[in-house]
Amino acid sequence: RAKEKGKNNFQLYTMSMNDKALERLEMEGSLRRALENKEFIIHYQPKINSESKDIVGFEALIRWQHPELGLVPPGQFIPLAEETGLILGIGDWVLREACLQAKQWQDEGFTNLHVAVNLSSKQFQLQNLTNTISKALAETGLEPRFLELEITESVAMQDVEYTLKVMQDLKQMGIKFSIDDFGTGYSSLSYLKKFTINKLKIDRSFVSEIGSKKDDRAIASTIIALAKSLNLGIVAEGVENQSQYDFLKDSKCDEMQGYLFGKPMPPLEFKRLLDSKRELLEPNQTFLESKQ
Numbered sequence: 001r002a003k004e005k006g007k008n009n010f011q012l013y014t015m016s017m018n019d020k021a022l023e024r025l026e027m028e029g030s031l032r033r034a035l036e037n038k039e040f041i042i043h044y045q046p047k048i049n050s051e052s053k054d055i056v057g058f059e060a061l062i063r064w065q066h067p068e069l070g071l072v073p074p075g076q077f078i079p080l081a082e083e084t085g086l087i088l089g090i091g092d093w094v095l096r097e098a099c100l101q102a103k104q105w106q107d108e109g110f111t112n113l114h115v116a117v118n119l120s121s122k123q124f125q126l127q128n129l130t131n132t133i134s135k136a137l138a139e140t141g142l143e144p145r146f147l148e149l150e151i152t153e154s155v156a157m158q159d160v161e162y163t164l165k166v167m168q169d170l171k172q173m174g175i176k177f178s179i180d181d182f183g184t185g186y187s188s189l190s191y192l193k194k195f196t197i198n199k200l201k202i203d204r205s206f207v208s209e210i211g212s213k214k215d216d217r218a219i220a221s222t223i224i225a226l227a228k229s230l231n232l233g234i235v236a237e238g239v240e241n242q243s244q245y246d247f248l249k250d251s252k253c254d255e256m257q258g259y260l261f262g263k264p265m266p267p268l269e270f271k272r273l274l275d276s277k278r279e280l281l282e283p284n285q286t287f288l289e290s291k292q
Ligand code: C2E
Pocket: 045, 060, 061, 062, 073, 074, 075, 078, 091, 094, 118, 119, 120, 150, 180, 181, 204, 237, 238, 239, 240, 257, 258, 259, 260, 264
């Protein structure tokens, strides 16, 4: 009897394993087709200058417009895309699309707009990233100095020597690097010295409770001070309210990003936001140019 029960349990177990494997396989299949079917879209989130509140650039954030599931956030498919290598095709698409969009808005008068694109570690490891990026820039006509690549600490820590080499090549072209989610990884600070980084992004988790937690205020202002003393730019992510803005501005954080200034939004909406800022200016004075 016990044996039979054990057997049944085993069957149940394998069944659910099969279900999971099947679901994964289905998901992988539809992810594989998503690129051909043009199911990916990019939302753009403004980055603002803390002093002037001008839009200085935007971050490209991918979404999957799934025919049945609706809008799927990146957290739900990027890990699978990384495991299967599909991230290469997807990452390449995001890069081109985002560069093209930046170039278009620049041509429409927003001449200094920067674009930030998130990179996965696989994009460093499984392809010639320098090639991919030079091609994307050449084909879209965007100048390299307007492209910023966001990597996490863990990306920088994988295969250090090779990553370092790729980053140096890209840096030589004029491309900028920022460390995303700064302060949440396991790496030592020594990599800040080693890698050619331009900017730190304070993780949202330190920003969200700036208003109520003394420790979070201490961490945020210490990261800002660290960036300043290393001559790095500094941007805070996840800024949602005025008191967070006030604290970060007083702490001399250069740039901010968050729902307070705009959620990630479709291109048309982002363009409307840009235009609404332009209307505040004198005729024939170009937004962003006027600041110089
Ligand atoms: P991330 O690069 O740290 O992006 C910031 C995330 O915080 C985004 O989530 C954004 O929508 C969200 N966010 C921005 N402002 C606020 C705010 O004020 N409050 C709150 N609560 N959230 C805010 P999203 O779009 O779901 O992206 C999640 C992550 O997926 C990104 O984190 C990034 O690591 C990854 N990701 C997105 N697009 C790409 C891509 O094209 N390639 C790769 N490799 N990863 C991507």
